[in-house]
Amino acid sequence: MENNNQNLNFIYGKNPVIEALSTNPKRINKIFFQDKISFDNRLKKIMELAKSYGILTKFCNLNNFSEEKISHQGVIATISPVEYIDFDDFMQNLPKEGFKKVIILDEVSDPHNFGAIIRTGACAGFDAIIVSNHRSAPITSTVEKVSMGAVNHIKIVKVNSISAIVDYLKKEDWWIIATEVLAKDNYFDIDYTDMNFALIMGSEGKGVSKTLLNKADFRVRIPVNFESLNVSNATAVIVYEAVRQIEIKKSQK
Amino acid sequence: MENNNQNLNFIYGKNPVIEALSTNPKRINKIFFQDKISFDNRLKKIMELAKSYGILTKFCNLNNFSEEKISHQGVIATISPVEYIDFDDFMQNLPKEGFKKVIILDEVSDPHNFGAIIRTGACAGFDAIIVSNHRSAPITSTVEKVSMGAVNHIKIVKVNSISAIVDYLKKEDWWIIATEVLAKDNYFDIDYTDMNFALIMGSEGKGVSKTLLNKADFRVRIPVNFESLNVSNATAVIVYEAVRQIEIKKSQK
Structure with missing residues (x-):
């Protein structure tokens, strides 16, 4: 995962990723799912929305990823930072x-x-x-x-x-x-x-x-x-x- | 430091330790200062209060101690947990x-x-x-x-x-x-x-x-x-x- 990219933020967890997909899909760069995870309804919804917006998805091991020990529930999205308004x-x-x-x-x-x-x-x-x-x-x-x-x-x-x-x-x-x-x-x-x-x-x-x-x-x-x-x-x-x-x-x- | 003792909590930082010394000194078990730290007024006050209440003090390296990455400002106190009221x-x-x-x-x-x-x-x-x-x-x-x-x-x-x-x-x-x-x-x-x-x-x-x-x-x-x-x-x-x-x-x- 490109966590060396200083310009990207991360969204952890099902509801936060769904929220971001619903309100601001253009901000989303990629979506990462936990390897071999079984898809519940919310993960399925995320996958469908990602496809419909043409957002790249990838499977990998997310467990060693987050330094902040935030619970990811099997899904992390990388997004461009929130834009400040002038x-x-x-x-x-x-x-x-x-x-x-x-x-x-x-x-x-x-x-x-x-x-x-x-x-x-x-x-x-x-x-x-x-x-x-x-x-x-x-x-x-x-x-x-x-x-x-x-x-x-x-x-x-x-x-x-x-x-x-x-x-x-x-x-x-x-x-x-x-x-x-x-x-x-x-x-x-x-x-x-x-x-x-x-x-x-x-x-x-x-x-x-x-x-x-x-x-x-x-x-x-x-x-x-x-x-x-x-x-x-x-x-x-x-x-x-x-x-x-x-x-x-x-x-x- | 006895961080294997499950019955002790930790208080990090000058003001929280002073607050605990002022309101509930009996809860305090020991006070640890960062090795070789230069004492400002608040650290001096902590040392004085500790002596007056007969609380043990010790110097050691606190930086690797806290798992939670809480800023300790050179002082950590171990205390017995807050007692719940019946x-x-x-x-x-x-x-x-x-x-x-x-x-x-x-x-x-x-x-x-x-x-x-x-x-x-x-x-x-x-x-x-x-x-x-x-x-x-x-x-x-x-x-x-x-x-x-x-x-x-x-x-x-x-x-x-x-x-x-x-x-x-x-x-x-x-x-x-x-x-x-x-x-x-x-x-x-x-x-x-x-x-x-x-x-x-x-x-x-x-x-x-x-x-x-x-x-x-x-x-x-x-x-x-x-x-x-x-x-x-x-x-x-x-x-x-x-x-x-x-x-x-x-x-x-």
Whole structure:
């Protein structure tokens, strides 16, 4: 297997491979099956889809392959990496209707957290996850696996400077929300339903940088009895408070 | 190092070891430092605390030790495992005042999710996490590390049969909430402020078992645009909706 090819990622397991075949077959390069495996319905489906898209398949021993000891269930696909969206393209192709919502990650480097946040953003119907070129987790196969395929369902925008993007968004009448442990307002004290907003989440060690906190229109905290939440859980709590408020407003109309 | 001792867990890294020394020094067996490491303030503090509690310390090469490739930052502690609380003890020692809240995990087996849920429960001030003897993730050093020491700040109760415990709680006038993808009510449609409640979260693959769903007083869903949330994020979303409602009620008094 060409695991010396730095430009390819790997997808492990039946459901993740089916998900990739269904949503983004063009990204798939080859599909490898475990030697002598007996084909169940999902493996048969993978083989059929591969044939229909003209994707090369091969049988080999997958067990010594994965360094990360990820369970492969008899099938691994090699895929070209998820493409980051350019910020200008993202802004130009925003839907005309409705308020926009994005999550900005300020140096979140753990792949489990990054993957879970992508999944939460897609579940909550946010428009994008924005990350910086520097010191962010790359979209590896672990990130893709943890996201359960959500990397194909939400735009992931990479920018050179988060600070410059925040300045730009503010000029365009977006509102900036940042989390801060000692903020006065709770995250549920603000109204998420009547604005375009960007929620900035910081790294677990350092939180949101001072520069970005100073630019924020709202600083909010999550009340805690012990230390702090994991960053992906903290993101889910705030993102879903926005979803809750929006759903309730919809139901009142 | 005695990594053949199946009854010991390991804590990796400066802050986790300091946390364990501060909250539960009796659990610590020995502390190992990386050979020839230069002591910064946190390592000095660890050495001082170890001496004051009479804990054995030793220098050795830690780099080949951890199979899990967890960053150790020059220090590893061996500790006796977190003690599960007996359900009867838990019920007998509940605080007299206020409503009680617990999370019940129905076969959550991923250690990252288990650790993150323990952390969320501690942050939110819940009274316990209840898990089943069977098919649950054990409290390994990964769980403890992901929980950021929260395993020492919330009771973790192990029971033989979740189904029997749910029956018992219902008789004691607790209310049972379970998540179900196709439930009619959203998780924010119910009032968490005027009852003792147990929130049942299911495994990611299978969800909450049918038996437990049938016993639930409330079945709730989290609205999603794509598949479903990661189980630790889903737990955080519902747990913090309860926290939000309780905080708002408090502020109105």
